[in-house]
Amino acid sequence: MIPRPTRDWAPKLMNWAHRLVLTVSGGRLLDRPFGMPVVELHTVGRKSGLPRSCYLTTPVHDDQRLILVASKGGDDRDPDWYRNLMATPDAEITLDGNRIPIHARTADPQEKAELWPEVVRAYRGYAKYQERTSRDIPLVICDLRP
Template identity: 40%
Template sequence: MAVAADIERATDSRTDWVREHVQRYVGSGGAEGHEWRGLPTLVLATTGRSTGEPRRTALIYGTSGEDLVVVASQGGAPEDPQWYRNLQADPQAGVLVGTRRLTARARTASADERGPLWERMVAIYPTYEDYAARTDREIPIVLLTPED
């Protein structure tokens, strides 16, 4: 069960630039790192489905009402990212968005929601279209609904 407090103690990505970004973001309490290369980012803490340990990563996000929206693209890889698979096993997540820490419940966008949300996220980060062209899977869109 990931909660906002897990953001502090979670294990970071093995990818150097992601780890460095997350550590700066969390270390500054969100004062640094919210904007990455001109894009809005959040830190997501999930519970590892095998280990039960908190894991964290940084993701580009958008909004839909009160929900935060993230894309499980993994650069167009043939498989879903680990963080998405963790959320499928346990949908509760810790989130740091700017300086705001919250606990959220994740769900995959429905077929009806997906089209407009995909367009919204592509408007933020057009490279998602390139990622979609690289893979046969439908890239999931995840809504993070704040619980607190």
């Protein structure tokens, strides 16, 4: 088992590195890992009230909504971005250089049952993450707002 401090810093370090590569490359490198578009999620810290952002992939998306997977690599805890988003569901994403307002909600069990096969088809690693944890990994439906 990887110690908890390492598990907590690894995603933050990966997010920092992803941000650096995207910035230095002008958004040309690592913009579609595993074929999934990258979005920058902009939330408000649920404890601090400060702006927060992180990079995530969206395995399922269309012009009305996008789906985020709160996997945290199969950790037994929900990711901070998910908890922030559930506390303040009106947020923004940056996709293809455009900042877009969203309203987020956790998929209900029926929606998750319909979406999960598409999510795993986009990236099989999500199925492995679910096997690593007893937590039901939430899918977040982000409705794009005009």
